[in-house]
Amino acid sequence: MSNKFLKNRNSCDCMLEDDLKQNKDFKNLKDDYSISTSKDEGEIIIDPDVEKISLDFYQKKFTDGLPIIPPTKKRVQKFYQYSLGDPQELLAILPPLRGKASREKIAINAVMAGCLPMFMPILEKTIIALSSEKFNLAAINATTHPVAVATIINGPVIKKLNFNYKAGCLGPGNLANATIGRAIRLCLINIAGAVPGIEDHATLGSPAKFTYCFAENEDESPWEPLHVERGNSPSSSSVTVLGVEAPLNVNDHRSQEATKLLDTIIYTASTPGCNNSHVPGELLVIMSPEHAHTIAHEGWEKKDVKKYIHENAQVPVNLADRGGRKLDKKWFKKDMVPLTRKLNDVIVIVAGGPGRHSMVAPGFGTSSQSVTLALDSF
Numbered sequence: 001m002s003n004k005f006l007k008n009r010n011s012c013d014c015m016l017e018d019d020l021k022q023n024k025d026f027k028n029l030k031d032d033y034s035i036s037t038s039k040d041e042g043e044i045i046i047d048p049d050v051e052k053i054s055l056d057f058y059q060k061k062f063t064d065g066l067p068i069i070p071p072t073k074k075r076v077q078k079f080y081q082y083s084l085g086d087p088q089e090l091l092a093i094l095p096p097l098r099g100k101a102s103r104e105k106i107a108i109n110a111v112m113a114g115c116l117p118m119f120m121p122i123l124e125k126t127i128i129a130l131s132s133e134k135f136n137l138a139a140i141n142a143t144t145h146p147v148a149v150a151t152i153i154n155g156p157v158i159k160k161l162n163f164n165y166k167a168g169c170l171g172p173g174n175l176a177n178a179t180i181g182r183a184i185r186l187c188l189i190n191i192a193g194a195v196p197g198i199e200d201h202a203t204l205g206s207p208a209k210f211t212y213c214f215a216e217n218e219d220e221s222p223w224e225p226l227h228v229e230r231g232n233s234p235s236s237s238s239v240t241v242l243g244v245e246a247p248l249n250v251n252d253h254r255s256q257e258a259t260k261l262l263d264t265i266i267y268t269a270s271t272p273g274c275n276n277s278h279v280p281g282e283l284l285v286i287m288s289p290e291h292a293h294t295i296a297h298e299g300w301e302k303k304d305v306k307k308y309i310h311e312n313a314q315v316p317v318n319l320a321d322r323g324g325r326k327l328d329k330k331w332f333k334k335d336m337v338p339l340t341r342k343l344n345d346v347i348v349i350v351a352g353g354p355g356r357h358s359m360v361a362p363g364f365g366t367s368s369q370s371v372t373l374a375l376d377s378f
Contacts, residue, residue: 155237167353181211
């Protein structure tokens with residue numbers, strides 16, 4: 001990697017754009033392959049050769065390692081038809097390099113990720129949510145911990161844009177889930193500057209850093225969905241961002257009682273090596289419809305589930321005090337440390353298809369709080 005590239009990575013503007021504006025290989029091409037950067041900065045020229053530009057972007061660390069779609073003027077402009085305002089408007093400042101996230105820069109990364117233009121309003125709101133002070137993107141992007149950004153979609157937009165909320169919703173095979181999650185990661189790389197090994201210091205990283213976007217299975221949930229729980233109308237749509245690890249599977253085919261099934265979930269989540277064990281915080285519980293209905297059949301409401309998990313998910317003090325921060329005695333509960341600080345730190349959603357599997361994703365401890373924003377355009 002060149003010194004020139006390192007210098008550009010200290011810029012407050014989009015690092016991808018900084019390099020393209022100086023790249024002589026992209027001169028003298030047709031207008032179809034150009035995009036404007038601002039009213040004063042002129043245009044960037046994009047080579048129409050997909051393989052060439054994809055490899056070039058990869059070598060400059062503008063990608064996640066996978067091939068990209070060249071962000072030509074025509075492709076980027078299609079996203080403006082669904083945007084909520086001026087392409088040059090600044091929506092957020094993204095740490096660690098305090099990159100300026102304009103609608104145009106979000107659109108560029110969305111094109112690269114393979115998004116459809118109608119996904120643009122979701123990406124805009126997601127980037128705004130990530131810039132919230134309580135989310136603490138600076139810490140999430142720069143830590144050695146493998147925390148990733150999970151994005152949960154709720155409301156009518158799920159079916160309108162065909163998000164996967166059933167079987168395999170956390171895996172491959174769905175355009176909206178895959179490309180929106182990927183576009184968010186590319187924005188973090190190219191706008192925020194979270195390049196692995198440079199400003200993203202994760203020791204091992206995580207597959208969840210490629211894409212981590214899915215929708216709640218509201219159709220099969222026995223409880224109110226996440227956005228309604230957080231004060232939104234059932235007829236509205238929303239996006240929620242969380243700083244969490246890649247999910248762990250909870251395999252329980254035999255428990256037919258609520259407490260026994262919840263105990264399986266609790267013991268899966270209560271691992272000494274997670275951040276929550278020494279700095280309690282949010283815990284994401286992704287419950288399959290079958291598990292949710294087993295619990296709800298006994299009359300348990302979501303608040304009862306959250307209360308039981310909050311009160312019982314804990315690790316021994318002698319195992320908890322091994323993390324990056326010294327364990328504060330205020331978290332002690334006799335000789336145990338709870339994974340969550342309060343009932344609402346337990347985030348329960350229903351997702352997935354048939355099968356008696358659920359998942360849990362430990363959070364980033366006290367360092368990050370999830371954010372939910374309404375999607376007004378859906």
